Amino acid sequence: MSKQVAVFTCKKIRDISCIGCIKCFKAVSDRAGEFSRYIDEDEVEIVAMTNCGDCPGLTMPRAVLLMENLKAQGREVDVIHFGTCMVKAVQTAACPINLDKLKITFENKFKKEVVIGTHNY
Numbered sequence: 001m002s003k004q005v006a007v008f009t010c011k012k013i014r015d016i017s018c019i020g021c022i023k024c025f026k027a028v029s030d031r032a033g034e035f036s037r038y039i040d041e042d043e044v045e046i047v048a049m050t051n052c053g054d055c056p057g058l059t060m061p062r063a064v065l066l067m068e069n070l071k072a073q074g075r076e077v078d079v080i081h082f083g084t085c086m087v088k089a090v091q092t093a094a095c096p097i098n099l100d101k102l103k104i105t106f107e108n109k110f111k112k113e114v115v116i117g118t119h120n121y
């Protein structure tokens with residue numbers, strides 16, 4: 001079995017704390033952090049990575065566009081992760097996004113599992 005994952009990142013701090021999302025890609029490869037839930041999967045592929053749309057929170061329009069583009073390319077996503085950079089932005093940079101509420105909104109809209117966080121590095 002395999003999982004196709006989309007990751008949303010914080011536009012403001014993505015390449016400040018984590019250049020090139022290296023930590024997310026490493027965590028996927030190592031099945032570390034929130035990716036440990038896929039330890040029994042044969043393959044985990046990040047099929048899309050995009051930012052949140054910037055403050056004050058344009059994440060939903062970005063998500064709709066992402067899903068439309070995935071469909072146009074014949075790709076599917078099983079799980080959506082909100083990157084650790086989004087979590088840190090909420091915790092330390094006064095990001096106005098309510099991740100718990102956004103998780104529910106995404107799950108209702110896209111009928112996909114949503115996970116808050118990616119790695120713990």
